[in-house]
Amino acid sequence: MRRSVFIKTFGCQMNAVDSARMFSLMSSAGYLAAPTLEDADLVLLNTCSIREKADQKIYSDLGTLRRWKQRRPGRLVAVGGCLAQQDGEALRARAPHVDIVFGTHNIANLPGMVRKADRSLPTIALGMDEEMTHWDVVPHLPVGAVSAMVAIMQGCDNFCAYCVVPLVRGREVSRRAADILSEIRALAGRGVMEVVLLGQNVNSYGKKEGEIPFPELLRRISAIERIRRIRFITSHPRDLDDRTIRLFEEMETLCPHVHLPLQSGSDRILEAMGRGYTRGEYLSKIDALRKLRPGIAFSSDFIVGFPGETEDDFRETLSVMGEVRFDSSFSFRFSSRPGTRAAEMKVMVDPMEAAERLRRLQELQAMHTRERLTTQIGREVTVLVEGTSARDPGMRCGRTACNKTVNFTPGSSVGAIRSILVTGAGTHSLVGAERTSDA
Ligand code: SF4
Structure with a gap:
């Protein structure tokens, strides 16, 4: 009887694409998709470590999986993704029933690691594969899908003070444009009409490798027959350049929505975060986009309670929100991550105060989201x-x-x-x- 795999994905879209690659690999190795955890022979957690809460949730799931594994001999547990990369050996020391711990660059070897685990040989694979061999694995696409995510790069060189991504996903690496274009042509051939280009900082695509610039990549994708919509995520406000901004006027296939993480509206906090732009620079890019593409939608990310954030700093964030009126946003309380510069910062915001600021920010966002949605009624x-x-x-x-x-x-x-x-x-x-x- 064919064995089955149950994949649980935490975190961002990049993890979602990696999970689709993991399923492709296991499907080629003869595995079926298990409809529920109870049906599965292999459980694969693709983890996130961006915030402490995500870590806690995953370790709590691992507790449940210990009992799941005991209920039927031969079951396997594999943990991949950012938390696996971050905790490595310590993860297996804390959860010895885990058979495989594999990092963000070790996806391509998954079937081999599973075969070893079948012979009771556990694996911990955390090396940073510079060849990025997992990019050759075509992510699984559900039958009939009209939209697909396509990773164009991985990792980040920015080292923002609070962020663990450069540590767990590695330094920024871009895929070859020819590979991206051929993946998208194949997707178009299967009925995909919309592609969402993924990367931690898509605006710096190809710069290190001397690949074609990001705006040129967008133009070439737009020329592919059947591709009607192009989106990209995530843009960095510092690297979103004039050439890309101008494309929003010229290129009809480029969807009028930009996710542009602000994080804080205070210049003092933006500097402490090491974000590389000011509130004014951020707002001038929003203005330019609005002039070129009236009606364009904006979403953003915010961190409240970053070390040293005062009430005045926080009000600066609310005031930028008032100016831009974002369509939606993701907002979180600052969470200290091991190995980051912010983890060493001493002036912490009182957790109750940070929670209250988050509540105020989310209330304001809910009001703006409602406002942006209700303007559409009758249109x-x-x-x-x-x-x-x-x-x-x-x-x-x-x-x-x-x-x-x-x-x-x-x-x-x-x-x-x-x-x-x-x-x-x-x-x-x-x-x-x-x-x-x-x-
Ligand atoms: S740009 Fe900053 S926040 Fe975004 S992934 Fe890179 S280090 Fe993290």
């Missing part, structure tokens, strides 16, 4: 139909070019591009009804 928006609505199986769902989810009736087939009249707005999504003619 016609164009959506790419992605599937069945999660909130109502009788409805379809799709996304606008501005990245807003729309649930609508009656429901065209997946992959259609349709014009929808927006009739209502929820907390994070829109509701509408389909117009009869194609957009």
Whole structure:
């Protein structure tokens, strides 16, 4: 009987793509996807270590997996991703029932590690593979998918004071443009119409390797037949250059949504974070984008309670939010990460105070999100139909070019591009009804 694997993914989109690669590898090794944990012979946790809370959750899952493993002989547990890279040997010392610990550059060897574990030989693989051999593995794509994520680079050279990414994902490495383009051509051949280009800092794509610049990569992707929408994540406010900004006016396939992490609105805190831009520089890029592409949507990331952040610093963040009125954002309380510069900083913000600031920021964001959604009521928006609505199986769902989810009736087939009249707005999504003619 064929064995089955259950993959649980924590963290960012980069991990989601890595998990899709892990599934491709295990599928080639004869494994099926287990519908539930209980059905699985192999459990694979693809972990995140960006915040302390993520670590705690993963170790709690590992406690559950110890009992899961005891219930049936021959079961295996593998832990990959950023926490595996960070904790390595210590992870296995804390959870000895884990058979395989593998880092962010060791994905390509997964089937071999599983075969060894079948012979009761555990593996800890944490080397940073400079050849990035896992990029040759094509990520699994669900049947009928019209949108796909494509990693264009990995790692980061910025070493922002709070961030563990350069330590666990390694230094920045870009893929060859020819490989990216051929992956996207193959995706287009399978019906994909939208690609989301992924990297920790996509705007510095190819600079170290002397590859074509990021704007040129976007142009070449845009020329691929059937690709109707291009998105990218994450942009760094310092590296988002004028050439890329101008493309938002010229290139129709470039979706009018930019995720531009601000982190803090205070110049003093931005400097302590080592972000390399000021509040003014950030706002001038937002202005330039708005002038070139009216109606463009913005989302962001915020950290509150960074060491030394005062109430005045925090109010600067709220004031930038008031100016930009982001469509959405991810916000977190500062979490000290081992090995980062911020972990050595002494002036900590009182945790209760930081929690209260986070509450205030999220309340303001909820107000802005509502405001941005309700402005759409009564308008016609164009959506790419992605599937069945999660909130109502009788409805379809799709996304606008501005990245807003729309649930609508009656429901065209997946992959259609349709014009929808927006009739209502929820907390994070829109509701509408389909117009009869194609957009
Ligand atoms: S740019 Fe800064 S926050 Fe983003 S991944 Fe690199 S080090 Fe981390």
